[in-house]
Every structure is written in C-alpha cells, then in structure tokens.
Amino acid sequence: MTRPTAPIELTGTASRFGTAVRLPDGFVDDLRSVCEVIDDERATAEASRDWWPLALHWSIAGQVPNRAGAVVRPTTTEQVAAVVRRCNESHVPITAAGGRSGVCGASVPAFGGVVLDTTALDRIGDVDAASGVVEVGCGVFGPDLERVLNTHHGLTVGHFPQSFDLATVGGWVACRGAGQYSTRYGKIEDMVVGLEVVLADGRVVRTGGAPAAAVGPDLTQVFVGSEGTLGVVTRIWLRTHPVAEVERRAAYVFPTLTVGFEACRRIVRAGATPAVLRLYDGPESARGHGGDGTECVLLVLDEGDETIVDAAMSVVDTIATELGRTGDVGLVAAWTAHRNDTSALQTLTHKGFVVDTMEIAAPWSRLEAIHAATTAALMAVPHARAATCHLSHSYLDGACLYFTFAATPPPDQVDATYVALWDAGQRAVLGAGGNLSHHHGVGLNRARFVREALGTAFDVLVGLKTTLDPNGILNPGKLGLPSPFGDPAWP
Numbered sequence: 001m002t003r004p005t006a007p008i009e010l011t012g013t014a015s016r017f018g019t020a021v022r023l024p025d026g027f028v029d030d031l032r033s034v035c036e037v038i039d040d041e042r043a044t045a046e047a048s049r050d051w052w053p054l055a056l057h058w059s060i061a062g063q064v065p066n067r068a069g070a071v072v073r074p075t076t077t078e079q080v081a082a083v084v085r086r087c088n089e090s091h092v093p094i095t096a097a098g099g100r101s102g103v104c105g106a107s108v109p110a111f112g113g114v115v116l117d118t119t120a121l122d123r124i125g126d127v128d129a130a131s132g133v134v135e136v137g138c139g140v141f142g143p144d145l146e147r148v149l150n151t152h153h154g155l156t157v158g159h160f161p162q163s164f165d166l167a168t169v170g171g172w173v174a175c176r177g178a179g180q181y182s183t184r185y186g187k188i189e190d191m192v193v194g195l196e197v198v199l200a201d202g203r204v205v206r207t208g209g210a211p212a213a214a215v216g217p218d219l220t221q222v223f224v225g226s227e228g229t230l231g232v233v234t235r236i237w238l239r240t241h242p243v244a245e246v247e248r249r250a251a252y253v254f255p256t257l258t259v260g261f262e263a264c265r266r267i268v269r270a271g272a273t274p275a276v277l278r279l280y281d282g283p284e285s286a287r288g289h290g291g292d293g294t295e296c297v298l299l300v301l302d303e304g305d306e307t308i309v310d311a312a313m314s315v316v317d318t319i320a321t322e323l324g325r326t327g328d329v330g331l332v333a334a335w336t337a338h339r340n341d342t343s344a345l346q347t348l349t350h351k352g353f354v355v356d357t358m359e360i361a362a363p364w365s366r367l368e369a370i371h372a373a374t375t376a377a378l379m380a381v382p383h384a385r386a387a388t389c390h391l392s393h394s395y396l397d398g399a400c401l402y403f404t405f406a407a408t409p410p411p412d413q414v415d416a417t418y419v420a421l422w423d424a425g426q427r428a429v430l431g432a433g434g435n436l437s438h439h440h441g442v443g444l445n446r447a448r449f450v451r452e453a454l455g456t457a458f459d460v461l462v463g464l465k466t467t468l469d470p471n472g473i474l475n476p477g478k479l480g481l482p483s484p485f486g487d488p489a490w491p
Contacts, residue, residue, distance in 0.1 A: 002119070002122075002141040002143070002144055003119060004047075004097075004098075004099050004100045004101075004119065004166070005099070005101070005165070005166045006046065007049070007050070007051040007056055007059070007345075007346070008056045008059050008060065008346050008349060009059065009060065010045060010046060010049070010059045010062070010064070011059070011060060011061070011062040012045075012061070012062020012063060013041050013042055013044075013045035013062070013064070013067060014062055014063045014064070014067075015063070015064060015065070015066045015067045015112070016058050016063040016064065016065055016066070016489075017065055017066040017110070017488070017489035017490070018066075018489070019066060019110075019111055019112070019485075019486065019488075019489050020066050020067060020068075020069065020109075020111060020112025020113070021069075021092060021093055021111050021112050021113050021485060022069070023069040023070065023092060023113070023114075024090050024092070027070075027086070027090060027092065028069070028070050030086060031070060031072055031083060031086065031114070034072070034074070034079050034082045034083055034086070035072055035073060035074040035075065035079040035082075035083065036072070036073040036074075036120075037070055037071070037072050037073075038070065038071040038072075038073070039069065039070045039071070041067075043071065044067055044068045044069070044070065044071055044115070045064050045067050047068060047071045047097065047100075047115045047117060048064045048065065048066060048067045048068045048108060048109050048112075048115060049064045049065065049100070049108060050097070050100040050101065050102045050103070050105060050106065050107045050108060051100070051101050051102060051103050051163075051166075051342075052065075052102070052103055052104060052105040052108065052443070052444070052445060053103060053345060053349070053354075053355055053356045054354070054356070054414075054415065054418045054445070055105065055108070056345070056346070056349045057349060057354075057414050060349070060350070064108075065105060065108045065109075065110065065444070065490070066108065066109055066110055066111065066112050066489075067109075067112060068095070068109045068112055068113060068114060068115040069112055069113060069114065070114050070115075071114070071115045071116075071117050072114055072115070072116055072117065073117045073119070073120045074116070074118075074120065074121065075120045075121065076121075077121075077196060077198065077204060077234045077235065080116065080121070080198045080232055080234055081198045081202040081203070081204055082202065083114070083116060084116075084198050084199075084200060084201075084202050084232060084473075084474075085201065085202030087113070087114055087473050088200050088201055088202065088471055088473050091471055091473065091484070092113045092114055092473060093109065093110075093111045093112065093113035093114070093472075093473050093475075093476050093485060094113055094114040094115075094116055094473055094474065094475070095107060095108070095109040095110075095113065095114070095115050095116065095228065095475045096115075096116045096118055096170070096174070096228040096232045096233075096475065097115050097116065097117055097118065098117075098118045098119060098138065098139055098167065098168030098169075098170045098171040098174075099119070099141060099163070099166050099167040099168045099171050100171075101163040101166035101167040101171060102171065102175060102440070102441065102443060103356070103357070103440055103445075104175075104440055104441055104442060104443030104444065104445040104446055105443040105444030105445050105490075106174070106175060106227045106228075106441050106442065106443030106444070106475075106478055107171075107228075107443075108443070108444060110444060110475075110476060110477030110478070110483075110485075110488040110489075110490075111476055111477060111483070111485040111486075111488070113473075116232065118138045118139040118168060118170050118232075118234075119139040119141075119168065120139060121137040121138050121139035121140075121170075121234060121235075122137050122139040122140050122141075122144070123137040123140070124136055124137070124140055124144070124145060124148050125137070125235070127149070127152075127153050127155070127240075129153055129155070132155065132239055132240045132241065133193050133237055133238065133239060133240065134149060134155070134157070134237070134238050134240055135235060135236075135237050136169045136235065136236050136237075136238055137169075137170075137234070137235060137236075138168060138169060138170025138173070138232075138233050138234050138235065138236060139168050139169075139170060140168060140169050141165075141166075141167070141168055141169075142159065142160070142161075142164045142165070142167060142168075142169070142172075143164065143165055145157065145169060149240060150243055153240075154242060154243050155240040155241065155242060155243065156240060156241055156242075156243050156244070157185075157191060157238050157239070157240055157241075158179065158181055158184065158185030158186075158191075158240075158241055158275075159172060159177070159179040159181075159185065159188060159191060160179040160180050160181050161177050161178065161179045161180065161439070162180065162339065162340050162342070163340075164179075164340060165340060169236055169238070170233050170234075170236070172188045173188055173192060173195070173223075173224050173225075173233055173236055174225070174226070174227050174228055174233065174441070175225065175227060175439065175440060175441030175443075176188060176189055176224055176225030176439060176441060177439045177441075178392075178393055178400070178438065178439035180276060180339060180392070181275035181276060181301075181303075182275075182393045183268070183273050183274055183275055183276065183277050183393060183394050184273055184274065184275035184302065184303070184304065185241065185275065187393075187439065188224070189221060189224045189225070190239075191238050191239050192208070192220055192224055192236060192237070192238060192239075193208055193209060193210075193211075193220075193237040193238060193239055194206060194207055194208030194209040194220055194236075194237040195207045195208060195220050195223055195224075195233050195235070195236055195237070196233070196234050196235035196236075197223050197230075197231040197232065197233050197234065198231060198232040198234055199231050199468060199469075200231070200468060200469040200470070200471065200473055200474050204234075205231075207219040207220040207222075207223065208220035208237070209237065222464065225441065226479075227441055227442060227443065227475060227478050227479060228474055228475040228478070229465060229469070229474050229475045229476075229478050229479050229481060230464060230465060230468045230469065230474065231468060231469075231474065232474070241304075244303035244304050244309075245304065245305055245306050246303065246304070246305075246306045246309055247301065247302070247303040247309075248301070248302050248303075248309050248310070248313045249300065249301050249329050249332040249333070250300040250313060250316060250317065250320075250326075250329055250332070251297065251298065251299055251300065251326070251327035251328055251329050251330075251331045251332055252297070252298040252300070252320040252321070252324045252325065252326060252327050253291070253295050253296070253297055253298070253324050253325050253326075253327040254279075254295065254296045254298065254323060254324035255294075255295060255296075255324065256294070256295075256296065257279075257281045257282065257296050257368070257371065258368050259296075259323050259324065260279045260296040260298055260323075260324070260391075261279070261364065261367050261368060261391070261399075262323060263279075263298065263319055263320050263323045263324060264277055264279055264298070264391060264394050264399065265364045265394075265399075266319045266323075267315060267316050267319050267320070267394070268394045268395065268396060269396060270315050270319065271315070272311075272312040272313075272315035272316055273312060274300050274301065274302035274312050274313065274316055275301055275302050275303055275304075276299060276300060276301035276302070276332075277298070277299075277300055277316075277391075277393075277394050278298065278299045278300075278335070278390055278391065278392055279296060279297070279298045279390060279391040280296055280297050280298075280299075280388075280389075280390040280391075281296055281371065281388055281389045281390065282294045282295065282296055283386070283388040284388040284389065284390050284404070285297040287388070288335075289331050289334075290328075290331075297327060297331065298320065298324070298327070299331060299332050299335055300313070300316055300320075300332070301332055301336070302316075348406065352408060352409075352411065352414075353385075353406050353407070353408055354383075354406065354407045354408070354409060354414055354417050354418050354421065355404075355405070355406045356404075356405060356418070356421070356422075357402060357403060357404050357405075357440075358374075358402075358403045358405070358422070358425050358426065358429070359392070359400055359401070359402045359403070359437065359438045359439055359440055360400065360401055360403075360429045360434040360435055360436065360437065360438055361393075361398060361399070361400050361401075361434065361435050361437075361438040362398050362399070362401065362429075362432075362433055362434035362435065363397055363398040363433065364397065364398050364399065366398075366432060366433035366434060367391070367398070367399060367401060369432045369433065370401060370428075370429055370432040370433065370434045371389055371401060373428045373429075373431065373432045374387070374389075374401075374403060374425050374428040374429050374432070374434075375387040375388070375389060375403070376428075377424040377425055377427075377428035378403070378405045378421060378424055378425045378428075380424065381407065381417065381420045381421050381424050382409075382417070382420070383407040383408055383409040383410075383413070383417050384405065384406075384407045384421065385406045385407055385408055386404070386405060386406045387403065387404075387405045387425075388403070388404050388405075389401055389402065389403045389404070390402050393438065393439075400438040400439070401434070402438075403425060405421055405425065407421060415491075419491045422445065422446075426446065426449050427449075427452075430449070430452060430453060435453065436449055436450065436453035442478060442479050442480070443478055444477060444478065444488055444490050445490075447477065447478060447479060447480040447488070447490075448480065448491065449480070450479055450480030450481075451480055458480070461479070461481070462481060462482065465481050465482075471484065472484040472485070476488075
C-alpha cells in the first residue's frame with residue numbers, strides 16, 4: 001500500500017496553535033470498536049501536517065500546526081460513517097486526510113480532534129470499459145490507479161498533477177485539482193462522474209452517475225472542491241480515455257509575455273487543445289529554459305489519436321510561428337524529466353528561504369494586468385527576492401497563472417513575511433480581476449480571502465455548511481467558514 005510522503009523532517013511533536021479540542025473520556029476506546037486507531041504522540045503529529053510550505057519551517061522547529069488526539073484508519077465506507085457519526089454526536093472535529101500533499105494546510109486538523117486517514121480505502125473497483133468509467137476508493141494513489149488502468153484495461157484518467165506520486169484520488173477531488181495535461185483531459189471536476197459521500201450525521205449518499213443530467217443542481221459539484229467541509233468523499237467514479245497512441249512535442253519563443261499570452265489564446269480559441277501548453281515569463285524562462293530574461297518560452301506536448309494530435313499541433317505551429325519563432329524541442333524533454341521534482345522546496349527551506357506558489361485563474365483579457373500587478377506587489381514586500389510566473393492551464397475564456405515567489409527574511413520574521421507576501425499577492429490578483437485559486441484549493445492559508453473572493457455568494461456556502469454539518473465537525477477552520485471551535489490560530 002502506498003503511504004503519505006513526509007514533506008520534510010519533523011523534529012518534535014509540539015502543537016504550534018495550542019487550541020486542540022480535548023477528546024471525551026472513553027472516546028478513543030469507542031473508536032477502536034469501529035476500526036484501527038492510532039494515538040501514539042509521534043504518529044499523530046506526523047499525520048497532522050501536510051506540504052504547506054510555511055509549516056515546513058515549523059516542522060524543522062519541532063512543531064505541527066495542531067496535533068490530532070487520534071488518527072483513525074477505516075477500510076470501508078461503513079466504518080467511515082460510524083466514525084463520523086460518533087464525532088458528530090460528541091462534537092469532536094474530524095479532518096479527512098489522504099496523501100497530505102496539499103500546500104495550503106487543508107488537511108491540517110486546525111482544532112485537533114480526529115484525523116481520518118483515508119489511505120486504507122484503496123480499492124480500485126469496477127471498470128466499465130465500454131463507457132470508460134472506473135470506480136476508485138478515495139485513498140488510491142495516482143500511480144497505483146494509472147498502473148492498473150494502463151496494464152489491464154488500456155485506459156488512463158489523464159490526471160497528472162505535480163503531486164502525482166504523493167496524492168490520493170480523494171485529495172484530487174477535495175481541492176478541485178488540475179493535472180499538467182489538463183488542456184487535453186480537463187481538470188478533476190471534468191473527470192468525476194459521481195461520488196459516494198458520508199455526511200456529518202453518518203448518512204451515506206450517492207451523487208451523479210449519468211453522462212449528463214438535468215435533475216436539479218449538480219450535487220456532485222457541491223462536494224468537489226469542498227475540502228472535506230461538507231462531507232467525506234469515500235468513492236469516486238471517474239471518466240477514462242484510451243491510452244494515447246502517439247505523442248508530439250514542440251517549443252516556441254516569443255519576444256514578450258503579452259505576445260505569448262496572445263499565442264496561447266489564439267491556439268485554444270481555434271479549437272486546438274494540446275495536453276500541455278506552458279508559457280513562462282522572462283525570468284522563469286531564463287531560470288529554467290536558458291532564456292535571456294526578456295523572451296518567453298512556450299512548451300507544447302500533445303498525446304492521443306494520431307490524426308487529432310497532428311491536427312492540433314499543426315494549429316499550434318501555424319499560430320506560434322506567426323507570432324514568435326521555433327524553440328528547442330529538447331526543453332520539453334527536460335521539463336518532463338523533472339516536472340515532479342520538489343527537492344528545491346526542502347533545500348531552500350533549510351536555508352531559511354520563504355518560498356511558495358500561488359495559482360489563480362482569470363479571463364484572457366485580464367492576464368497581462370494581473371501578471372504586472374501581482375509580481376510588483378510581491379516584490380514590494382520587504383525581504384522579497386523573486387516573483388515569477390508561468391501560464392500552466394488554458395481554456396476558451398482564460399487561463400491559470402502560476403506565481404512562484406521567494407524571500408529571505410530574518411529568522412524571527414519568517415511568519416510575518418509569509419503573511420505579507422500572501423496578502424500582497426492574493427489581493428493584487430483579486431483587485432486586477434483574477435480569482436482566489438485554480439487548483440491548490442483554500443485550506444487554512446487562503447481562508448481569510450474567501451469572503452472577499454466570493455462576495456455575497458459566501459453566505460450561500462455558509463448556508464450549505466450549516467445545513468449539511470450543523471455541529472461544524474467536518475474539517476473546521478477551512479474555506480473561511482465559521483467554526484463552533486473558534487477561529488483558527490492563523491494567521
């Protein structure tokens with residue numbers, strides 16, 4: 001069984017927030033009557049963290065955001081329902097956690113309580129080859145799913161996030177994730193056919209199941225992206241595709257980022273959907289692809305049916321060479337070889353750097369303004385060293401911009417600098433017409449921006465939470481939702 005990967009060494013077990021809810025007497029023993037329970041101090045501390053970059057600094061200092069009182073490891077939906085029901089009856093917070101590869105603190109138990117480890121819910125169920133639909137347990141890791149589908153069925157889901165080796169399918173669904181081949185295959189919400197969800201009172205519901213339906217609102221999409229705050233997703237039905245027949249690659253260079261944006265816009269608006277369409281601004285092109293700091297590199301990769309792929313790449317080439325020039329196709333191979341390497345994060349953290357990424361989505365008409373405003377805002381923060389950007393996912397109406405930023409504050413200003421960078425960058429994005437998140441989700445780190453981002457629609461989200469989880473036990477402190485346990489001790 002694949003297990004979660006530790007983001008960095010953990011040198012102690014202290015809770016930084018210090019706001020953990022005390023478990024009632026006999027509660028852990030009651031949980032043990034349902035499934036495996038772990039309450040060892042070291043193990044519960046390890047299960048109480050994820051890949052949130054700021055928390056990596058805390059791990060080195062021997063702290064987790066907040067330590068759960070117990071970790072449960074159910075193997076069936078019925079066991080999940082029994083655990084959740086007990087937490088609801090006793091008003092104990094419960095946080096579902098799979099691979100714990102999220103970078104926003106979404107699977108951190110903000111108020112302690114119980115961590116529900118989903119990784120034993122790792123069964124790959126029925127595969128409807130004719131319809132191209134696979135049933136997947138929420139605890140299945142990406143490589144295990146693709147191995148079974150590729151080897152035994154000639155199929156692929158096509159979801160390949162940078163966290164592919166680290167994340168579970170349930171995690172993909174929880175944060176509304178996007179894979180690096182999303183322009184061809186879509187984001188995870190485009191792949192989900194239906195869900196099985198355990199509600200806060202222990203009821204189990206099924207949503208979706210049809211190719212397209214008109215039976216009221218799409219209840220599946222209510223839970224996709226809800227980060228475990230509205231229910232615990234236990235099973236997922238996903239659309240699949242035949243394993244690709246061919247692959248094609250290309251690279252191009254544009255004189256400015258504005259011209260590169262226009263090339264990507266024209267490509268997608270013309271109907272071409274190459275799996276990978278990644279455009280780097282001048283500094284990122286120079287850092288990773290040998291550019292001069294002003295020119296911008298575009299990497300293109302497509303796969304699938306030969307006729308369709310060749311047609312898409314022909315459209316790409318016509319538009320890209322009209323606006324720019326052909327680049328070194330070897331850059332695509334270099335990117336594919338290192339695209340999931342996260343070692344730089346740990347190295348820079350050990351050196352005292354504050355490093356993070358911020359991915360947002362916006363209409364084509366706003367990308368240039370957002371890039372300029374956000375990079376300027378980030379660089380204006382004291383101790384900032386770099387703020388760069390690439391376009392990573394494209395759509396008919398807009399794209400995802402992915403900002404990377406770094407700072408070198410004094411040791412006693414790490415937290416303050418991190419907060420300042422996020423305040424400056426995220427509010428610059430919102431002010432220039434972008435959204436809050438494209439695929440990393442919200443978690444703890446972005447919770448303070450949700451009301452601002454959603455406006456009056458935030459009250460609708462609160463209403464859903466109040467109706468589905470009246471006791472507020474499901475992953476409290478996330479998505480900026482009110483919590484009966486108080487405000488999370490962050491920021």
